[in-house]
Amino acid sequence: MKFQRLRGTKDILPPESLLWEKVIINTFNILKNYGIKLIITPTIEDRNLFIRSIGEGTDIVIKEMYEFKDKKGRDIALRPEGTASIVRAYIENSLPEKIDLCYLGPMFRYEKPQKGRNREFYQIGVESFGVASIYKDVEIIKLAYDILKAVGINDFTLRINMLNCKECNTDYIKSLTKYLNKNINTLCDNCRGKIERNAILRVLDCKEDKCRSITANAPLIKDFLCKKCMWNLDLAKDLLNNLKIPFKEDFHLVRGLDYYTGLVFEFITDKLGPQQNTLLAGGRYDNLVKEMGGKDIPATGFAMGIDRIVEVLAAEGIQEEQKLNIYIVSDSERMQKAFLLLLKLRENNISAVMNFDNKSFKSQMREADDKKVKFVLILGEEEEKGNFVSMKDMKTGEQKKVGNEIVIEEVKNLLAQDVIK
Numbered sequence: 225m226k227f228q229r230l231r232g233t234k235d236i237l238p239p240e241s242l243l244w245e246k247v248i249i250n251t252f253n254i255l256k257n258y259g260i261k262l263i264i265t266p267t268i269e270d271r272n273l274f275i276r277s278i279g280e281g282t283d284i285v286i287k288e289m290y291e292f293k294d295k296k297g298r299d300i301a302l303r304p305e306g307t308a309s310i311v312r313a314y315i316e317n318s319l320p321e322k323i324d325l326c327y328l329g330p331m332f333r334y335e336k337p338q339k340g341r342n343r344e345f346y347q348i349g350v351e352s353f354g355v356a357s358i359y360k361d362v363e364i365i366k367l368a369y370d371i372l373k374a375v376g377i378n379d380f381t382l383r384i385n386m387l388n389c390k391e392c393n394t395d396y397i398k399s400l401t402k403y404l405n406k407n408i409n410t411l412c413d414n415c416r417g418k419i420e421r422n423a424i425l426r427v428l429d430c431k432e433d434k435c436r437s438i439t440a441n442a443p444l445i446k447d448f449l450c451k452k453c454m455w456n457l458d459l460a461k462d463l464l465n466n467l468k469i470p471f472k473e474d475f476h477l478v479r480g481l482d483y484y485t486g487l488v489f490e491f492i493t494d495k496l497g498p499q500q501n502t503l504l505a506g507g508r509y510d511n512l513v514k515e516m517g518g519k520d521i522p523a524t525g526f527a528m529g530i531d532r533i534v535e536v537l538a539a540e541g542i543q544e545e546q547k548l549n550i551y552i553v554s555d556s557e558r559m560q561k562a563f564l565l566l567l568k569l570r571e572n573n574i575s576a577v578m579n580f581d582n583k584s585f586k587s588q589m590r591e592a593d594d595k596k597v598k599f600v601l602i603l604g605e606e607e608e609k610g611n612f613v614s615m616k617d618m619k620t621g622e623q624k625k626v627g628n629e630i631v632i633e634e635v636k637n638l639l640a641q642d643v644i645k
């Protein structure tokens with residue numbers, strides 16, 4: 225019997241996995257520059273962790289959670305996102321109040337699979353705890369911007385919005401509730417349920433056309449912002465302009481999770497279709513740590529969908545090639561010497577491969593060509609007798625003899641020159 229992977233999951237295979245590698249490595253290089261520390265948390269958590277943090281009225285909790293009972297009857301969920309788990313770990317392990325953390329891992333949402341939308345997908349995320357300043361929000365947006373550029377995404381739109389703080393939220397919710405109740409008969413069943421459950425803001429997430437026609441004219445958050453929120457928004461816009469990061473204000477942007485409180489943002493692409501066009505998204509969530517049983521600590525962060533980033537790069541025809549420096553060609557009699565040379569090259573941080581199948585020189589050369597190595601080192605009978613290896617530059621076709629004792633030095637020199645070129 226043959227098994228198949230589950231719908232909405234994928235095997236990430238070479239050569240596509242080379243793009244994944246590039247995205248992950250480039251992202252982590254930037255994260256290091258920002259002094260952000262890695263955190264790894266479990267993929268399974270208490271189901272209530274997500275209900276309490278993401279919110280009962282959200283699509284994730286209502287429709288998309290992978291939930292099950294374990295053998296002891298405990299309610300478990302596969303994590304649908306990272307923030308809740310990181311906040312849990314931050315509180316549970318009494319981490320320093322002020323700390324910036326990053327993570328990488330699979331997330332699970334039972335959604336309708338399509339291009340850029342999977343049931344298991346990968347996020348790289350950042351959560352920054354302990355700083356309430358709007359400068360932190362802008363630093364986080366700049367970090368996200370730097371990451372997108374570093375992984376090769378250049379064509380995107382940044383949308384921002386300021387959500388109400390505790391002080392100015394009540395009036396807005398009152399006004400929105402009044403407006404939605406006036407139009408309740410036009411809204412979909414799901415949205416009516418959201419109003420009943422008091423998840424008023426979540427109506428603004430609805431993608432149904434009839435609901436969108438109503439929410440398009442709903443009262444705007446910006447008209448209810450208090451002085452402080454307004455001041456923060458203006459400063460954020462000023463800073464983004466100074467950093468030359470183009471952005472659009474989107475007064476309907478509320479994000480699909482309940483925990484957001486202040487500046488929220490999304491980086492959007494037009495390469496993946498309207499339902500899954502967000503590459504990276506996040507925002508401030510100043511109440512969550514306290515609501516989850518911790519101290520009153522402000523926080524902000526974002527998560528980037530690696531699957532979507534790779535899809536966009538692939539759609540743009542970007543391919544990553546494995547970069548191998550050396551292929552060693554030899555024969556059965558010289559296999560052991562060749563093998564030792566292979567290991568020595570690797571000990572010197574020089575990427576190298578060889579073939580152990582006793583193939584003809586010709587087919588080994590063909591394989592070296594296929595692998596697009598920079599140099600081939602040949603170790604045959606003549607070379608063994610003369611205490612040298614033949615070194616072929618695969619770009620120019622030039623071949624020369626290199627004494628055994630200086631092979632590593634010579635390879636290093638040539639590779640260094642190649643980098644400089």
Ligand code: HAM
Binds near residue numbers: 341530
């Ligand atoms: P989110 O917007 O739900 O936010 O997800 C963040 C990113 O994950 C999305 O922008 C998208 O790239 C990717 N993503 C989401 N669902 C899928 C899917 N089904 N298939 C492929 N990619 C997907 C959060 O998860 C928040 N925790 C972000 C955050 C961190 N806010 C503050 N800190």
